[in-house]
Amino acid sequence: MAKVKQTTKYVCSECGTISPGWMGRCPACGKFGTIVEEIETVSPSQVAVKKSDYPRPVKLSDISREKIVRKKTGIDELDQVLGGGIVPSSLVLVGGDPGIGKSTLMTQVAGVLSKTQKVLYASAEESSAQVKLRCDRLKIDGDDLMLMNETCLNNIIEEASDYDVLIVDSIQAVYLEEMNSSAGSVGQIKECASRLMRFAKSNKTTVFIVGHVTKEGAIAGPKVLEHIMDTVLYFEGQPQDNYKLLRAVKNRFGSAQEVGVFEMREDGIFGVKDYNGIFISEDRGTEAGSVVIPSVSGNRCMPVEIQTLLSKTVFGMPRRMPLGVDYNRTAFLLAVLEKRAYMPFYSYDVYVTAMGGIKLTEPASDLGVALALASSYKNLSIEKTTCAFGEIGLTGEIRPVMQAEKRVAESIRLGFKKVILPARNLSQVEKYKGKIEIVPVKHVYQAIKLIFDGDKSAE
Ligand SMILES: Nc1ncnc2c1ncn2[C@@H]1O[C@H](COP(=O)(O)OP(=O)(O)OP(=O)(O)O)[C@@H](O)[C@H]1O
Numbered sequence: 245m246a247k248v249k250q251t252t253k254y255v256c257s258e259c260g261t262i263s264p265g266w267m268g269r270c271p272a273c274g275k276f277g278t279i280v281e282e283i284e285t286v287s288p289s290q291v292a293v294k295k296s297d298y299p300r301p302v303k304l305s306d307i308s309r310e311k312i313v314r315k316k317t318g319i320d321e322l323d324q325v326l327g328g329g330i331v332p333s334s335l336v337l338v339g340g341d342p343g344i345g346k347s348t349l350m351t352q353v354a355g356v357l358s359k360t361q362k363v364l365y366a367s368a369e370e371s372s373a374q375v376k377l378r379c380d381r382l383k384i385d386g387d388d389l390m391l392m393n394e395t396c397l398n399n400i401i402e403e404a405s406d407y408d409v410l411i412v413d414s415i416q417a418v419y420l421e422e423m424n425s426s427a428g429s430v431g432q433i434k435e436c437a438s439r440l441m442r443f444a445k446s447n448k449t450t451v452f453i454v455g456h457v458t459k460e461g462a463i464a465g466p467k468v469l470e471h472i473m474d475t476v477l478y479f480e481g482q483p484q485d486n487y488k489l490l491r492a493v494k495n496r497f498g499s500a501q502e503v504g505v506f507e508m509r510e511d512g513i514f515g516v517k518d519y520n521g522i523f524i525s526e527d528r529g530t531e532a533g534s535v536v537i538p539s540v541s542g543n544r545c546m547p548v549e550i551q552t553l554l555s556k557t558v559f560g561m562p563r564r565m566p567l568g569v570d571y572n573r574t575a576f577l578l579a580v581l582e583k584r585a586y587m588p589f590y591s592y593d594v595y596v597t598a599m600g601g602i603k604l605t606e607p608a609s610d611l612g613v614a615l616a617l618a619s620s621y622k623n624l625s626i627e628k629t630t631c632a633f634g635e636i637g638l639t640g641e642i643r644p645v646m647q648a649e650k651r652v653a654e655s656i657r658l659g660f661k662k663v664i665l666p667a668r669n670l671s672q673v674e675k676y677k678g679k680i681e682i683v684p685v686k687h688v689y690q691a692i693k694l695i696f697d698g699d700k701s702a703e
């Protein structure tokens with residue numbers, strides 16, 4: 245049999261230059277910390293592939309359809325985020341800050357799946373006794389679940405060959421002995437992940453990979469391997485909060501907008517069915533500066549309260565402190581309000597918070613944020629039963645948004661009395677006219693005049 249030759253090379257992840265060894269700075273592009281170790285496998289038989297052996301192009305209509313049969317994890321929220329359940333032989337990354345609940349969720353999933361399939365939980369971080377302790381706390385019956393305490397990835401893969409599901413906890417703790425770099429380095433993480441990908445596809449095993457995200461995001465974190473994965477899920481939320489959000493940031497088999505809401509309890513992590521009280525406060529509307537946005541993530545609409553606070557700038561530079569809302573988007577909205585609605589914010593420090601630790605990424609939250617800021621500026625509160633959504637352009641115009649119908653329907657269900665929305669979305673929500681007061685607006689100045697001064701003449 246022809247011998248497979250493996251060599252290690254050091255490649256700059258920015259410019260692709262190959263160096264003889266690891267260096268702190270790439271000699272070609274001059275960037276620091278970009279050189280990554282990679283394994284090159286050269287098999288003589290691979291080189292000598294006969295010309296006629298490669299797969300020929302085929303008509304799309306001749307390709308037989310594969311029906312995806314999804315498997316339920318037993319945790320409804322997780323199934324929803326995955327797009328309806330686990331797709332067999334897929335590679336799923338579950339990332340998040342240390343201590344957020346990744347191992348807890350995966351242990352629960354393993355417990356449920358082990359009833360119907362062969363599941364191997366490879367724990368590279370904790371000892372088997374520690375995992376057992378957690379299983380006892382989560383009341384998982386361990387008769388069918390197989391545990392492995394191993395850090396060498398080749399051993400894990402060899403052992404997992406006759407399992408249906410493999411869970412690797414975590415990718416930063418496993419290593420390949422062929423590589424010189426230590427476990428957790430970018431080179432190791434990338435190579436381990438692609439090894440697991442090949443294993444998942446060739447062995448038809450579903451592989452879950454647990455990964456930590458460093459505060460900086462990219463360095464040695466799971467960010468570097470997002471493109472290899474079929475599905476990437478990230479846990480969000482403050483460590484001190486009991487509520488955690490699981491967000492799909494990539495999904496080859498479903499929407500990448502889905503969000504699941506979980507509650508961390510002593511006996512495990514559970515999906516929250518009624519999440520409506522989590523992102524809005526009971527006593528909203530009494531103080532100026534807050535409004536509710538019917539925010540859509542994937543298939544669901546969640547009402548999220550935006551709170552803002554202005555305080556006089558003490559030092560020369562005013563501070564902008566958004567939490568859960570994009571920094572640049574906040575600066576953009578402040579500039580629009582200043583120019584188009586005549587509200588100067590340059591002498592104020594501005595604080596903006598989306599309640600419950602959720603991150604609002606869609607532009608439909610613009611109008612809500614702008615109204616909350618205007619409410620703070622005017623020191624006039626917005627009624628508790630009012631909600632608003634709409635995108636704002638640089639000219640101050642309110643642009644239509646997606647899924648207006650869903651947002652209005654959910655606002656009605658939750659007992660809101662008034663919804664402020666883009667005028668160009670009006671035709672889609674006409675049918676709800678008797679159930680909620682619909683206020684269509686075309687411009688941010690008009691919206692502010694209408695809400696705070698009751699002035700209907702402004703356009
Ligand atoms: N006895 C307990 N009662 C209640 N909550 C607990 C208990 N033990 C642990 N927890 C919760 O579980 C969390 C840790 O969960 P878990 O180990 O799944 O997190 P992780 O994301 O895997 O962390 P790591 O990055 O360390 O692997 C803790 O932050 C804590 O809130």
Ligand SMILES: [Mg+2]
Nearest residue numbers: 346347369413
């Ligand atoms: Mg863990």
